[in-house]
Amino acid sequence: MAENGKTFSATPAPYIHSADTVAKRCWGQLAALMPVIFAAGFFGKTEFLHVLLLSLISAVAFELLGAKLFGKKDKLHHGEAILIAVLMAILMPPGCPSEAILLANFLAVFIAKEFFGGMGEYLFHPVLFARVFLHASFPGMTAEPLVLHGSFWVLTAVGIGGLILVRQKQGYWETPFLYITLCSFCTFALGRWGNDPGNFFSGVLLTAFFLLADPVAMPLTRRGTRLFVAGAALLSALLSPRGFSMAAAGFSILLMNLLTPWLDVWLRPRPSAAEGLVNAGGQS
Amino acid sequence: MAAPKPVGIRLERKKDASLLNWNLKRLHPPEKICVPLRQGSRPCVRVGEQVRIGQRIGEPENPEEATVHASISGTVTEIAAAPDAMGGMSVRVVIQKSTEPKLAPGVWEIRKGWEQIPAGELEAAFQCAGLVTTDLSAEPVHSKIKRHAAASTLVVNCCEPEPYVTCEQTLLLSHPVEVLKGAELLRKALGAEKILLAFETCNFEIGELLKSKIFFLKWTHAEARAVPSLYPQGTERLLLQNWFPGEKEKAVVFPASTAFAAYEAVAHQKPFYERLVTVGGECVVEPRSLWLPLGISFQDAIHACKGVMREPERVVMNGPMAGIAQADLNVPVTAGTAAVLALPKEITKKGPEEPCIRCNLCVNKCPAGISPVMITLAADHQELETAGIFGAAACIECGNCGYVCPSQRPMLEKIRTAKKKLGISGTKPAGAHHG
Ligand code: SF4
Ligand code: SF4
Numbered sequence: 001m002a003e004n005g006k007t008f009s010a011t012p013a014p015y016i017h018s019a020d021t022v023a024k025r026c027w028g029q030l031a032a033l034m035p036v037i038f039a040a041g042f043f044g045k046t047e048f049l050h051v052l053l054l055s056l057i058s059a060v061a062f063e064l065l066g067a068k069l070f071g072k073k074d075k076l077h078h079g080e081a082i083l084i085a086v087l088m089a090i091l092m093p094p095g096c097p098s099e100a101i102l103l104a105n106f107l108a109v110f111i112a113k114e115f116f117g118g119m120g121e122y123l124f125h126p127v128l129f130a131r132v133f134l135h136a137s138f139p140g141m142t143a144e145p146l147v148l149h150g151s152f153w154v155l156t157a158v159g160i161g162g163l164i165l166v167r168q169k170q171g172y173w174e175t176p177f178l179y180i181t182l183c184s185f186c187t188f189a190l191g192r193w194g195n196d197p198g199n200f201f202s203g204v205l206l207t208a209f210f211l212l213a214d215p216v217a218m219p220l221t222r223r224g225t226r227l228f229v230a231g232a233a234l235l236s237a238l239l240s241p242r243g244f245s246m247a248a249a250g251f252s253i254l255l256m257n258l259l260t261p262w263l264d265v266w267l268r269p270r271p272s273a274a275e276g277l278v279n280a281g282g283q284s
Numbered sequence: 285m286a287a288p289k290p291v292g293i294r295l296e297r298k299k300d301a302s303l304l305n306w307n308l309k310r311l312h313p314p315e316k317i318c319v320p321l322r323q324g325s326r327p328c329v330r331v332g333e334q335v336r337i338g339q340r341i342g343e344p345e346n347p348e349e350a351t352v353h354a355s356i357s358g359t360v361t362e363i364a365a366a367p368d369a370m371g372g373m374s375v376r377v378v379i380q381k382s383t384e385p386k387l388a389p390g391v392w393e394i395r396k397g398w399e400q401i402p403a404g405e406l407e408a409a410f411q412c413a414g415l416v417t418t419d420l421s422a423e424p425v426h427s428k429i430k431r432h433a434a435a436s437t438l439v440v441n442c443c444e445p446e447p448y449v450t451c452e453q454t455l456l457l458s459h460p461v462e463v464l465k466g467a468e469l470l471r472k473a474l475g476a477e478k479i480l481l482a483f484e485t486c487n488f489e490i491g492e493l494l495k496s497k498i499f500f501l502k503w504t505h506a507e508a509r510a511v512p513s514l515y516p517q518g519t520e521r522l523l524l525q526n527w528f529p530g531e532k533e534k535a536v537v538f539p540a541s542t543a544f545a546a547y548e549a550v551a552h553q554k555p556f557y558e559r560l561v562t563v564g565g566e567c568v569v570e571p572r573s574l575w576l577p578l579g580i581s582f583q584d585a586i587h588a589c590k591g592v593m594r595e596p597e598r599v600v601m602n603g604p605m606a607g608i609a610q611a612d613l614n615v616p617v618t619a620g621t622a623a624v625l626a627l628p629k630e631i632t633k634k635g636p637e638e639p640c641i642r643c644n645l646c647v648n649k650c651p652a653g654i655s656p657v658m659i660t661l662a663a664d665h666q667e668l669e670t671a672g673i674f675g676a677a678a679c680i681e682c683g684n685c686g687y688v689c690p691s692q693r694p695m696l697e698k699i700r701t702a703k704k705k706l707g708i709s710g711t712k713p714a715g716a717h718h719g
Pocket of ligand 2: 639640643644656
């Protein structure tokens with residue numbers, strides 16, 4: 001028993017917590033990516049492992065460097081840099097040069113993430129930002145990533161990973177659902193189905209589950225998120241010349257990222273609709 | 285348009301431990317208690333005077349306020365200001381226990397013909413008993429009745445959405461008829477037509493009990509109605525908002541324990557000097573709900589439940605979601621104290637604050653339908669106007685946003701600060717008056 005006069009810390013409420021953390025979310029996404037990594041490793045063999053390793057090392061290095069330069073504590077334990085590295089490795093075209101990988105991770109971790117203020121502050125999805133930038137400026141980066149050259153097994157792996165992620169309930173269930181249906185429907189309607197639906201669906205599933213899983217540059221309401229996803233799906237169908245193009249999908253998400261601040265203000269929750277609570281200060 | 289889906293969180297309720305000892309006991313009186321006087325009242329006893337249980341010790345200057353009564357018998361040893369559980373200061377009358385507990389004359393005597401008492405005399409009876417609502421606002425019942433003269437429905441709140449807290453539940457299971465009779469008295473005093481009893485769906489036994497008692501009393505004007513057991517559904521503001529959209533002045537909410545106290549005040553002529561309090565949390569040896577005299581210190585309250593088995597990390601007044609952590613256990617139990625919780629490290633632990641990852645959770649779980657994230661981000665950047673646009677004023681300070689935030693941001697604190705800067709009074713004013 002505490003003796004008289006012993007004091008306790010009197011922090012503000014609430015005193016219990018849902019036990020959800022940022023680190024859990026990142027590592028959860030990484031766990032869901034495992035099947036995709038295995039599939040990519042199986043088909044890409046040492047080449048993919050090389051890309052993955054280089055990507056991991058450079059992302060971690062840039063994260064540490066960024067923390068040092070900006071005078072912050074590094075956030076490696078959150079796994080965010082590692083998540084970026086893994087996604088980057090998956091999105092790299094096969095046979096890309098090592099400099100490209102280094103540059104990509106530099107752009108993603110250092111420029112898109114740290115430079116914009118670090119975790120939670122960035123305006124663009126870091127991986128897509130780097131990938132689209134490289135696509136536009138680096139020769140040999142226009143090829144589609146490995147997962148889009150795969151087979152039925154890659155598609156299955158992406159699907160399983162996606163289901164794992166959906167089960168974790170990190171985001172809304174309709175985010176992947178909307179993206180997949182809208183994107184396939186529009187592509188079909190435009191007659192750009194291409195001759196390889198396996199590739200198409202690998203790409204769509206990967207985007208729907210994993211590239212739309214980062215909420216930082218997405219709207220702050222459910223309605224806004226739906227609009228964001230619908231916009232990204234339509235744009236990516238429109239911009240892809242044939243089948244599914246990773247660059248088009250990435251570019252459409254970046255475009256929607258740019259619109260997010262407007263969506264946030266436009267679709268903000270309106271408490272005035274909830275019974276004039278706005279002026280209800282004090283106990284009634 | 286269909287009624288909006290109720291928003292809230294399904295919390296782990298953790299009520300079993302304190303329900304295990306469900307019989308409501310009274311304490312052997314503690315050595316010493318410090319009864320806080322309400323703001324604006326002056327003591328009507330002197331140091332050295334003998335007082336009895338139920339004797340009036342504080343008198344208000346303003347007739348809208350409530351009187352204060354002694355909760356044990358003994359000698360007044362000191363009258364001085366001291367900090368209270370709300371973070372303010374209040375004048376306390378310190379009473380040292382005498383050997384023999386003695387009741388003040390007239391206390392606990394059945395009032396003759398109390399069931400036929402005319403409505404006009406009820407208010408005076410409440411006022412004379414110093415009856416205040418048993419929630420944090422601790423408003424004198426007679427002035428709350430006056431303020432809601434236009435109400436046609438009395439809502440009796442039997443919900444306890446906060447984890448651990450079980451005092452209303454135990455009270456209803458032990459004294460359902462008394463609560464109903466008290467509600468009837470309140471209804472009469474209000475001049476209302478209908479009584480609605482709100483209970484949580486997970487406490488369906490309370491609902492069934494109330495329904496059967498209403499049936500046997502042959503009341504056609506009373507009805508028990510379920511509220512989804514989602515925190516914070518079942519709090520006063522949300523009950524009004526969901527059941528009386530757009531016409532809040534038509535209803536008035538009283539907690540079930542206030543109805544019980546009204547019954548005792550009228551039928552037994554018992555002044556309001558004690559209340560049911562849940563003493564709980566994982567650290568308490570024998571968590572339970574029990575009658576505590578107002579003014580007993582948190583320390584003694586925990587002691588009455590056989591003390592703590594290990595060092596608590598936080599001692600919280602009321603629930604863990606919207607309660608107030610106490611630095612010092614000498615603060616007194618007051619009318620607004622529904623629970624005294626001693627919580628261990630593993631329950632209250634919290635990681636370091638991270639930047640917002642804009643996960644949307646706080647927006648989706650906010651029962652006020654506002655954007656906690658926008659308000660806090662704006663407040664972080666000192667943009668108070670934006671915080672106002674995003675609805676800071678509508679916040680009911682339930683704590684949901686802080687509970688779900690994966691970045692462990694102290695949301696409620698930020699919103700409270702923003703509200704204060706915007707000049708919006710909170711639901712929990714620091715240093716509030718209560719008795
Ligand atoms: S903003 Fe206020 S009402 Fe909304 S969840 Fe947070 S504390 Fe509750
Ligand atoms: S719950 Fe926390 S991290 Fe998520 S949007 Fe709200 S403030 Fe940001």
